[in-house]
Amino acid sequence: MITAENLTKRYGGYTAVDDVTFEVRPGTVTGFLGPNGAGKSTCMRMMCGLTPPTAGATTVLGKPYAALPNPGRHVGVLLDASAQHTGRTGREVLTLGAMVMGLDRSRVDEMLDLVGLTESESGRRIGNYSLGMRQRLGIAHALLGDPQVLILDEPANGLDPAGIRWMRGLLRGYADEGGTVLLSSHLLHEIEVVADELVVIGRGRIVAQGSKAELMASSGTTVRTTDDAAFAGRLQEAGLQVTAAPSGLLVQAEPLQIGTLAATHGVVLVELKEAGSAGLEEMFLQLTADDAREEVAA
Incomplete structure (x- = not known):
């Protein structure tokens, strides 16, 4: 200990x-x-x-x-x-x-x-x-x-x-x-x-x-669509925090909420899953941005 x-x-x-x-x-x-x-x-x-x-x-x-x-x-x-x-x-x-x-x-x-x-x-x-x-x-x-x-x-x-x-x-x-x-x-x-x-x-x-599980569970959802830029706008209109991820978008919301919003607006989903390590990395970068030498995109 x-x-x-x-x-x-x-x-x-x-x-x-x-x-x-x-x-x-x-x-x-x-x-x-x-x-x-x-x-x-x-x-x-x-x-x-x-x-x-x-x-x-x-x-x-x-x-x-x-x-x-x-x-x-x-x-x-x-x-x-x-x-x-x-x-x-x-x-x-x-x-x-x-x-x-x-x-x-x-x-x-x-x-x-x-x-x-x-x-x-x-x-x-x-x-x-x-x-x-x-x-x-x-x-x-x-x-x-x-x-x-x-x-x-x-x-x-x-x-x-x-x-x-x-x-x-x-x-x-x-x-x-x-x-x-x-x-x-x-x-x-x-x-x-x-x-x-x-x-x-x-x-x-x-x-x-x-715990790693707790932090990864709170790190958001990764989503990819046929038009990420347009869907990012829809997500932001709904009051959700959205950032660009290595592949698609990282959204601070549950997959069910994002999938429901996509269905409402007729958006074709290519991928929808809990962010896992990608979201954890993004959370780490955002939390420590003030102490990093490199800028972190908002």
Whole structure:
């Protein structure tokens, strides 16, 4: 279990995290979503005791991180895969971690095998690793102590599509066995397929949170017709919110209401379905538009 209660961090007159409250339950993967600079990493650093909060508090397994005995045996953390000693080999990094945590050296071989780093790769200096290899090593280090909780900040950066699929399967299996996972990303699709719960943050404040099913159910309906532009006008006349989707229109209404309106006006429907991930992405972009570098169309 991870809890954040009224978590706030100010740097002078700038508020990086503003009154954030949420929890991450055992047996779930919680996706922590937001644009770059939204406050995700600052929240995670406060959870791990690396950045003191201005106000509020966080606990992991019911205690502040600093109060956990031998914390690596309870919480696995990956905040920055590039922040590893470039002069050491991957095996040396894991061996040192095992020594600090009081683990048997055999655990190092288990983790190298788990994350797919070969004997040759583990013997290379980290300065010669690709970003994807550093991510795999970072995940191995996070899992080294067989922790109950994982806190991972952008772990998919640098991984190829096969690596991302591998990571998703690994984390899904970890949660299914009762583990607690907090997984941050600025890209919705990276974690949509693995997350059970979502927390969306923008400008340091939570703008949406809940189960993935709940948020996807509230994300609208996708509709395609033989004349989308004309039907968009009809929908707007009916007081419905309409935006252009990758294929058709995204409407904030139930499919039955849209289908009834189409029948009333003799509109030929090509597709009508709950928006699902497309609507969730659109909702994410709209909710975090003020914090994004790119403009979001209204």
